[in-house]
Amino acid sequence: MSLLSQILTILLNGLQQGAIYVLLAVGLSIILGTLKFVNFAHGALYLLGAYLGLFITTEVQLTNGMLPEWGITTFGLGLGFLAALLIVPLVTFVVGIVMERFVAKPFYDRPDTDQILVTFGLAVIFQEALRALIGGDSQSLPQPAWASGPIALPIIGNFPRWRLGVIVITALLVLFVYALVEYTDFGLIVRAGTMDSEMVRLLGIRLDRPYLVVFGIGAALAGIAGVVGGPLANVNPNIGTEQLVPAFLTVVIGGVGKIEGAVLAGLLLGTLQVLLIQTGFAAWNRVGIYVLAAVILLVRPQGLLGSEVDVE
Amino acid sequence: MTVLQTDGLTKRFGGLTAVDEVDMSIDKGEGVSLIGPNGAGKSTFINLVTRRLEPSEGDIQFNEQSILGLDPHEVVQRGMSKSFQTASIFPDLSVEENAIIAALAAEHGSFRFNFLRHRNAYPEVTRVADEVLESVGLYEQRNATAKNLDYGNKRRLEIGIALAAEPDMLLMDEPTAGMSPEETESTVELIKEVKEELDLTFLLVEHDMEIVFDISDRIVVLNRGQVIAQGTPAEVQDDPAVQDAYLGGAEE
Amino acid sequence: MSDEPSDATAAAEISEEAGLDGRLEAIQDSELAVVGIAVVGVLLFPLVFNNLLNGYTQLATLVLVWGIFALGFDILLGYTGLLSFGHALFWGGAAYAAGIFSASVSGQPVLVILFGTLIAVLLAWIIGFLSLRRGGIYFAILTLTFGQMAFYLSSSPLAFLTNGENGFTSVSIAPLFGVLDLHGSLGGPLAMLPGNTLYLFVGAVTVLTIALANRILNSPYGIVFKAIRENESRAEFVGLDVWRYKLMAFIISALFAGISGSLFAIEGNYVPLSSLYWTTSGEVVIMTVLGGVGSLFGPLFGAAVYLYIEFIVSGMDVVGPFWHLILGLVFVVVVVLFPDGIWGGVTAIRDYIGGERR
Numbered sequence: 001m002s003l004l005s006q007i008l009t010i011l012l013n014g015l016q017q018g019a020i021y022v023l024l025a026v027g028l029s030i031i032l033g034t035l036k037f038v039n040f041a042h043g044a045l046y047l048l049g050a051y052l053g054l055f056i057t058t059e060v061q062l063t064n065g066m067l068p069e070w071g072i073t074t075f076g077l078g079l080g081f082l083a084a085l086l087i088v089p090l091v092t093f094v095v096g097i098v099m100e101r102f103v104a105k106p107f108y109d110r111p112d113t114d115q116i117l118v119t120f121g122l123a124v125i126f127q128e129a130l131r132a133l134i135g136g137d138s139q140s141l142p143q144p145a146w147a148s149g150p151i152a153l154p155i156i157g158n159f160p161r162w163r164l165g166v167i168v169i170t171a172l173l174v175l176f177v178y179a180l181v182e183y184t185d186f187g188l189i190v191r192a193g194t195m196d197s198e199m200v201r202l203l204g205i206r207l208d209r210p211y212l213v214v215f216g217i218g219a220a221l222a223g224i225a226g227v228v229g230g231p232l233a234n235v236n237p238n239i240g241t242e243q244l245v246p247a248f249l250t251v252v253i254g255g256v257g258k259i260e261g262a263v264l265a266g267l268l269l270g271t272l273q274v275l276l277i278q279t280g281f282a283a284w285n286r287v288g289i290y291v292l293a294a295v296i297l298l299v300r301p302q303g304l305l306g307s308e309v310d311v312e
Numbered sequence: 313m314t315v316l317q318t319d320g321l322t323k324r325f326g327g328l329t330a331v332d333e334v335d336m337s338i339d340k341g342e343g344v345s346l347i348g349p350n351g352a353g354k355s356t357f358i359n360l361v362t363r364r365l366e367p368s369e370g371d372i373q374f375n376e377q378s379i380l381g382l383d384p385h386e387v388v389q390r391g392m393s394k395s396f397q398t399a400s401i402f403p404d405l406s407v408e409e410n411a412i413i414a415a416l417a418a419e420h421g422s423f424r425f426n427f428l429r430h431r432n433a434y435p436e437v438t439r440v441a442d443e444v445l446e447s448v449g450l451y452e453q454r455n456a457t458a459k460n461l462d463y464g465n466k467r468r469l470e471i472g473i474a475l476a477a478e479p480d481m482l483l484m485d486e487p488t489a490g491m492s493p494e495e496t497e498s499t500v501e502l503i504k505e506v507k508e509e510l511d512l513t514f515l516l517v518e519h520d521m522e523i524v525f526d527i528s529d530r531i532v533v534l535n536r537g538q539v540i541a542q543g544t545p546a547e548v549q550d551d552p553a554v555q556d557a558y559l560g561g562a563e564e
Numbered sequence: 565m566s567d568e569p570s571d572a573t574a575a576a577e578i579s580e581e582a583g584l585d586g587r588l589e590a591i592q593d594s595e596l597a598v599v600g601i602a603v604v605g606v607l608l609f610p611l612v613f614n615n616l617l618n619g620y621t622q623l624a625t626l627v628l629v630w631g632i633f634a635l636g637f638d639i640l641l642g643y644t645g646l647l648s649f650g651h652a653l654f655w656g657g658a659a660y661a662a663g664i665f666s667a668s669v670s671g672q673p674v675l676v677i678l679f680g681t682l683i684a685v686l687l688a689w690i691i692g693f694l695s696l697r698r699g700g701i702y703f704a705i706l707t708l709t710f711g712q713m714a715f716y717l718s719s720s721p722l723a724f725l726t727n728g729e730n731g732f733t734s735v736s737i738a739p740l741f742g743v744l745d746l747h748g749s750l751g752g753p754l755a756m757l758p759g760n761t762l763y764l765f766v767g768a769v770t771v772l773t774i775a776l777a778n779r780i781l782n783s784p785y786g787i788v789f790k791a792i793r794e795n796e797s798r799a800e801f802v803g804l805d806v807w808r809y810k811l812m813a814f815i816i817s818a819l820f821a822g823i824s825g826s827l828f829a830i831e832g833n834y835v836p837l838s839s840l841y842w843t844t845s846g847e848v849v850i851m852t853v854l855g856g857v858g859s860l861f862g863p864l865f866g867a868a869v870y871l872y873i874e875f876i877v878s879g880m881d882v883v884g885p886f887w888h889l890i891l892g893l894v895f896v897v898v899v900v901l902f903p904d905g906i907w908g909g910v911t912a913i914r915d916y917i918g919g920e921r922r
Contacts, residue, residue, distance in 0.1 A: 038701045066885075112701045113647040114899060117853060120846065121896035128889040245712050245842065248705045283720040290713030294694060297706070301697050362801070388803030396801075402794040405787075413791045414802040416784050422805035427785040427812065430595070434784065477803055 005155050010274050012156065016163040018270025019170035020232075023225035024247035025254065025262040026174060027218030030181070033257020034190050034214050037104050038112060040119040042247065044126045045219050047240030048095065049088050049226025051130065054141045054235055056084040064135020075134070081144035081227075085169075088227045089220040096219025100212050123241065131237040141230035166228045173224065177217060178259050186210055249293050255306025264304055268292070313340045314376060315481045315513050316361070316392075321370035323356050323537075330356040332537035333370065338481065338515060343507060345516040345524045348534035349558055354517050357534065358485055361515075362394055363387050375480060385422045393479030397486045399466035401473065403459035407450055410458050410469055411441035414476030440476060447509070448472035448502065464495030468502065475506065481513040488520060496523070503527055525549070533557065595778060598860065602774040606767040610759040613868075623875050625763045627868045628770045629827045634851040634863030635777050636820020641849070642857030643781065644813040645793030649845045650707030653691065653714045654818040656839035658684040658825030660718065660726055663735040663835045671738030673746060673765070677826040684822025685815055692814035696807060708842060715840040732835040740765065746830065766827055773823055778860055780816060789813055821848075850895050856905025865906050 028042050054060060059076035062068045067075060077083075103122065107115045143162045150158035181187035189210045225243075233239070250269060254261025269289045276285040296304065317337040323330050331353045338344050346354055359365040361372060363384045372379050379387050388394075402410050415437045420426075431437070445451040448468045453461065458469060467487065474482055487503070488496040500523055506512055507527070518524050524531060525545040533541040533548060535557040541548055548554055606628070613619035613627075633655055640646050662680030670676070695706040718726040726732055739745045746762045757764060780786060788809050791799040800806045829835050838844065847870065855866020870891065878887035898905055904912075 032701070036701075038704065111645065113641070113645065113704075114903075116647055116649075116701070116704050117849070117899045118896060120849070121892055121899055124846070124892035125889060125896060128886075128892055132886050132889055241842070245708055249709055252702065252705055252709075283723075286716035287713060287721055290709055290716070293709060294713070297697070298694065383805070385800050385803050385805050388801055394801050396798070400795060400798045400801075402791050402798065404794055405790060409787060409790075413787055413799070413804075416788065417803040420784065422803055423808045424784065427780045427783045427816065429783050430779065431782055431784055431787065437784075473798070473802060 002155075005157065008156050009159075010278055011271060012159060012167070013163070013278075014271025014274040015167050015267060016232075016270070017273055018266035018268070019166050020225050020229040020243065021246050021250045021269055022174060022263050022266030023170055023221050023228075024243060025250035025266055026177060026259055027221040028247055029251045029254065029257055029259065029262045030177075030190070030214055031218045032251060035100075035104065035108070035211055037108070037215075038116050038119070039104075039218075040116050040244070041099070041103075041123040041126070042119075042218070042222055043240035043242075043244030044123040045092055045095065045222035045240075046226040046229070046243050047127060047130070047237065049092055049223030050141065050230045050235045050239060051226075052088045052091060052223070053081075053084040053227035053230050054139055056087055057081050058142060060139055062134050064137055065131070065133050067133050068135075081142070084227050085224070088223045092223025093216040093220040095223075096216040097212050099219065100215035104215060105211075123244075127237050127240060136237055138234035138236040141227075141235050143231040162231060166232070169224070169228055173221060174259065174263060177221070180217075181259060186213065190214060246289065249289065251303075253293055253296050253303055255303030258303070258305045261303055261305035314338070315340050315342075315374065316515065317373040317376075318361070319371045319373070321357070321360060321372060322368045323353075323360055323365060324368045329537050331360060331367075334534070334537070334539055336532060336539065338513060340480075340513055341511050343512075343514050343516070343527060343529045345518055345528040345531045346534060347518065347521070347524055347531060351536075352534040352557075353537040354534055355485070356537075358394075358483060358515075358517060362392070362483065385417075388417070388477060388479075389422050391477075391480035392483065393474040393477045393481070394483040395471050395474040395485065395487055397489055399463065399470045401458045401466055401469050403457075405458055406454065407456050407458055407461065407469060408441060408445065408454035411444050411454075411472060411476055412437060414473040415440035415444065418477045444472045444476040447475065447506065464491055464498065467491065467495070467499060471499075471502065471506075475510075479512075481515065484514060484516045484518075486518055487516070488518070488523060496520070500527060595775075595782065598778045599771065599775050601861075602771045606770055607758055610763060617872070618876055619872070621759050621763050623871060624759060625766050625831055627864075627871050628763075628766045629824050629831055630848070630851060630867040630871060631864035632770055632773050632827065633821050633824035633848050634855065634867045635773060635860075636817040636824070637848050637852045638855075638857055638859070638863045639777065639780065639789065639820070640813050640817035641852055642859070642862075643786065643789040643793060644810060646810060646813065647704045647849070648695075648707040648814070648817070649704050649842060649849070650691065650695070650709070650711030651817070651821050651848055652840050652842060652844035653707075653711040654684040654688055654821035655825040655828070655844060655848070656718075656835070656841075657687050657714060658822035659829040659835040659839050660732055662826035662829040663732045664725060666736050666738075666829070667732075667734040671736045672742075673737060673740050673830055676737065676830060677769070677823060680826030680829065681819060681822035684818045684825065688815045688818030689811075692811045692818075696810050696814065708845070711840070711842050711845055715837070715842070718840055719837055726835075726837070729837055731837050732829075735829050735833045735835065737830050737833065747833075762831060766831065769823065769827060773820060774860070777820070781860065785809070785812065785816075850891065854895060854898055854905055856907030856909075858904070859907045859911070862905050862907030865910075869906065 024042060024046060028039060031037055031039055055076040056079050059074050059078045062073055062075055103118065107118060147162045147165045149161055151161040151164060153159050181190055189207070246269065250262055250265045253268070254263070254265035269292070272288050272292055273285045276282065276288045281288070314337050318334055321331055321334045334357065346357065348354055356365065360367050363379065363382055367380070374387065374390055374392055379390065402413060419434070419437050419440060442451060442454070445454050448471060450465060450469055450472060453465070458466070461469060471487065484503070488499050491499060503514070504527055507514065516524070516528065528545055531542060531545055531548040532539055533551070533554050540553045540557055541551040543551070610621055610624045613624050614621060637651060640648060658680035661683035662676045665679040666676045691707065691710045695703055695710065698706065719728055737746060744761065746765050748761055750757070750761050750764070759767065788799070788804060791804070792806055792809060796806055825839070828839070851866035851870045852863045853866070854869055855864065856862025873887050873891050877890065878884050883890065902908060
């Protein structure tokens with residue numbers, strides 16, 4: 001392998017590793033930036049996405065939990081991966097809207113700590129309810145047949161087709177959200193709300209509807225992240241909270257409310273992890289991202305692309 | 313002696329210059345009001361002076377020393393106190409505790425390493441707090457929870473908190489905003505009383521011209537970030553530039 | 565504490581305020597009363613817990629250990645209004661430090677606790693400095709981040725110290741002051757006391773920490789912390805260095821976490837890797853909120869309820885498998901409807917009953 005192909009492989013793997021962080025972080029970031037709402041249940045939406053994906057794609061044999069005790073031993077629709085990819089974002093979008101209305105909204109005027117506490121509590125409830133119903137075993141979400149196996153890329157050589165798929169899907173989604181926020185009236189309101197929600201309200205613009213949509217989009221992105229990330233690792237009730245922390249890290253490093261920031265930070269974290277693994281420092285790969293985060297936050301408390309005004 | 317002096321104080325937000333080369337000075341014992349139409353830069357000016365905002369250019373001197381580079385709490389410790397636009401109190405604590413917090417900061421400075429000392433080892437703190445409550449007429453209600461006070465008394469408490477620091481200068485940001493006429497009147501009386509009693513220097517930001525003309529020694533008029541006039545209430549009242557600014561402001 | 569009476573007399577002499585004398589006495593009485601309640605509570609707890617509630621002494625010990633953790637956490641969350649999701653770092657960090665110290669330096673329980681606590685305080689100094697640079701929501705996220713960093717550090721790069729995934733198994737505790745084996749049984753008249761040696765040792769430390777917490781909350785810090793919680797910008801504008809007081813609240817809470825974590829290592833003779841995992845931080849959050857934020861005794865109740873559900877309810881038929889779910893539900897209900905927690909409910913009832921007298 002030439003040096004160039006090695007570097008490109010690391011970058012591509014980093015891109016893939018970071019892609020999941022980016023999908024989660026973009027949603028978290030726009031919700032945090034626009035609504036000033038800290039969603040500790042964002043990981044639970046990822047978890048929901050992964051399990052929905054699992055049950056839509058295949059039929060799963062259940063051995064633990066309440067469902068088999070109630071006589072349900074196989075569960076799932078078996079509609080295939082593409083169906084999951086289409087249905088999950090719709091479902092999680094609706095879940096996001098419901099969350100905004102019934103969870104987030106009543107807490108906008110309460111202290112930040114209460115928002116964190118209630119979303120944390122809901123995440124625990126969802127995760128544990130899931131565990132109680134179907135047990136805590138790891139399931140595997142199969143890769144779609146049309147995207148399994150390797151693909152031959154120039155210079156790099158063989159690269160797992162699905163990993164490339166994750167990168168492409170992420171890129172398309174992020175571009176879509178970016179365009180939505182940058183170039184539409186909806187986006188204008190969202191961006192203005194990010195800067196000064198009081199002023200937007202004074203101008204007579206109702207923020208209820210845009211807020212709903214922002215929350216819905218964030219949730220849908222988390223749901224898709226669960227589906228596309230599912231085949232890359234095991235699916236079990238803990239994956240939501242496990243993904244939440246690096247996702248938060250991505251948001252804070254990139255700068256709250258900044259989509260470009262989330263992308264940059266996600267790629268940075270992903271590449272660093274892959275670099276550490278492939279250069280013989282695998283033991284340090286998870287530590288590395290936290291050290292990087294600590295350094296960046298010391299030098300730039302507002303994050304890489306965050307503006308100083310947000311720091312207060 | 314000059315208590316507060318700004319030299320060429322400027323604050324730009326992007327392309328907008330909110331405060332534009334303002335030179336202002338306040339002498340000891342003087343009561344100065346800052347007026348001007350909405351968006352004239354009054355709030356920005358206050359935020360600069362209290363060090364909530366970093367100026368783009370210019371210098372701020374308090375008691376003849378530059379306060380640039382200080383944190384807000386350090387400025388307070390130098391003797392500049394502020395009463396807020398809304399009743400900014402500690403709502404779930406008692407009236408007396410509200411005053412004690414302010415007295416603690418005044419007596420102990422911004423920070424002390426004394427978490428193993430019982431509060432009753434500091435009787436002077438309670439004494440200052442009680443004196444302050446006496447002077448704003450809230451001593452009788454000292455055991456009430458602050459949020460249960462009526463609005464006028466909350467504002468009195470708010471002023472009391474600011475006075476507990478025994479300030480060399482008191483900044484008051486619309487102290488009568490949202491008050492009933494009776495509450496307004498009693499607050500104005502309170503300010504007058506305190507000014508006389510303590511020989512208080514103050515800078516008042518206020519919309520109610522009646523109050524401004526009533527209690528100010530001098531008035532400074534700000535428009536579009538610049539000082540367009542200043543002088544005694546009578547002088548300012550007759551200044552054509554001031555009338556222009558207010559009429560122009562109303563048209564916008 | 566020894567200089568307190570002379571201070572108080574001096575205070576009374578300086579002040580001409582009528583009634584201040586009486587108030588001083590009341591405060592000192594209440595400090596003694598708090599310690600008295602703590603002693604009685606610690607002695608009665610295993611009797612009630614073991615005989616009426618299906619508990620057992622080892623679990624009662626664990627309740628006190630976690631209770632100390634929650635007690636300190638409440639100084640940060642309940643009094644100062646700062647929500648940390650990284651306190652596992654101080655608790656687990658102290659547990660590891662205590663364990664390693666016992667294995668390689670000295671197993672003397674008092675020294676082990678002092679060392680573990682010292683490490684927790686030092687860690688809190690650094691992490692607090694970094695996390696408090698940004699206010700509000702960032703604080704929870706940053707503390708969570710640093711906590712996870714410590715977890716992954718211990719799981720593999722520092723495995724030569726921590727024994728990685730297997731947890732630290734070489735904890736070796738010497739008899740207290742060279743004579744009293746903490747894991748042994750008491751002889752003589754002391755055997756009449758409830759619980760066992762370890763319980764009484766942890767109980768004694770618990771009483772000390774309650775007295776310490778009570779003193780801190782009655783010091784100027786107590787009222788400054790509340791001021792920061794109620795209105796941070798106002799606290800800044802009366803001239804308080806809010807940032808440094810927040811850092812102190814953080815360090816003080818870590819001090820309690822350190823004492824608790826060290827006791828945990830002593831109690832179990834073992835430090836699991838999960839002691840650093842963020843769920844540990846989550847557990848202390850739940851305990852504190854369940855018990856009642858902003859009260860001295862509430863968090864101890866929260867610890868008891870949490871561990872009771874985790875260890876006793878989980879063994880029951882039907883509801884047993886759902887213990888974690890039950891905790892989650894109870895937690896959310898408390899957050900939404902009863903911000904003052906269980907202790908808030910208890911005081912409300914007490915005030916209701918006592919109300920007729922007033």
